[in-house]
Amino acid sequence: MIKKAREAILHCRRLRVLTGAGISAESGVPTFRGANGLWGKYNVMELATPEAFQRNPELVWKFYNWRREVIAKVKPNPAHKALVDLEKIIPDFLLITQNVDGLHQQAGNKNMVELHGNIWWVKCTTCEYLAQDRSIPLPSLPTCPKCSSLLRPNVVWFGEALDPEVLDKAIEAIENTEVLLVIGTSAVVQPAASLIWLAKEKGALIIEINIEKTEASEIADITLLGKAGEVLPQLVK
Template identity: 45%
Template sequence: MAITLPTLLIDQLRTARHIAVLTGAGVSAASGLPTFREAQTGLWAQYRPEDLATAEAFRRDPKLVWEWYAWRRSLVEKAAPNAAHVALAALALHVPKLTLITQNVDGLHQQAGSSGVVEMHGNIRRTKCFDENTVVESWPATDEVPPRCPQCQGYLRPDVVWFGESLPEGALDQTADAAVDCDLFLSVGTSGMVEPAASLLRIAIEHDALGVIINPTRIDAHKSVIQIEANAGDTLMALLAQAWPEG
């Protein structure tokens, strides 16, 4: 299905000094990755994600939480970037500045070629020490689950933001700065309900940026926001083709 985009958006794309893009779970859904709050399957059907993604859950049963994330990581490792990831990497080549902010933890933006991605919720492919909060690149092979930090012998955990935890150092400042500075803000594949990411579009609009939501389902938003009710991959590819038809 052909997607015709508003002339205002195409003109802004061509002339933008700084574009900020926020991506959510809808961007990775086309790569076969379930959204965080979707019903669990198989062995995990009896658990709610909200009951596993906390420091308290890890302290209570570190083996259970580690194995749940190992299952989620196995899904990520089988996934490949889709058209939305590829289009955003290409978009960065056409504009003076692009800040790519993601709520996703799968690393698919980087795999598609995007650099400088601001990961609001961490990255499931990385591991860190639970006690020292530092990234651990490798550790001795062991049958113990979870494995232990080679420095302090504390448990290792995925480098993702759990409920009740702060965002990674510097991420909040980077995202707020981008929202204030950009002249075009694209919110792609996210419900706009999870804070602090949900406030970024509003901040951008308050600082005179053009706000655009790309999502299959209409979202309650400021009346000035352009809403495109279509999937991320098709829309972003159409955006590239119509803004830069020469390729």
């Protein structure tokens, strides 16, 4: 199976890669779901929704300050590095990530979109202010330098729409791919997960890498069970 996946990837001209929290797990970033997932310890509805932020912005900022602290200490792993190599080899490559940790950029990927935003950016809840801010911790209630309103993390919470430009770019790329490589996602959060079904509908070969079977395994042509940091480098070399 690894050999078939390797050949399909190395011989295609158009490749899209969809990543989720599992690709950063070996770097030391907790995933969301599963035994060691963040959501087991924290109540999502208390933290990753606009309603939660309205109700208790201090608590939500405390959570994000903690996440920033964790992520600041970690480094890209061999899976992130393998995707940088792939971007160099494949003529038409797009990385579509659900992750907000910024590890793909840190590793060196250039042609990529972040579906759920980036934890190192903040945006104003009132005006158009949007800026990178890597300070840790941010004040418990950070304010906008332009209009003094409350700032929020530039991430997409449940019930919020994804940036339409970002989503459109992902959809168009998915509709025009030969191969879709799906790495470390439980494939349950929409609309990100639906991109896998869209690729299948359009005739792409779906290759999945995960430590366990997921919602997407049924439609995947090849599922490689194993850690991304161990499996992915074998597909590239």
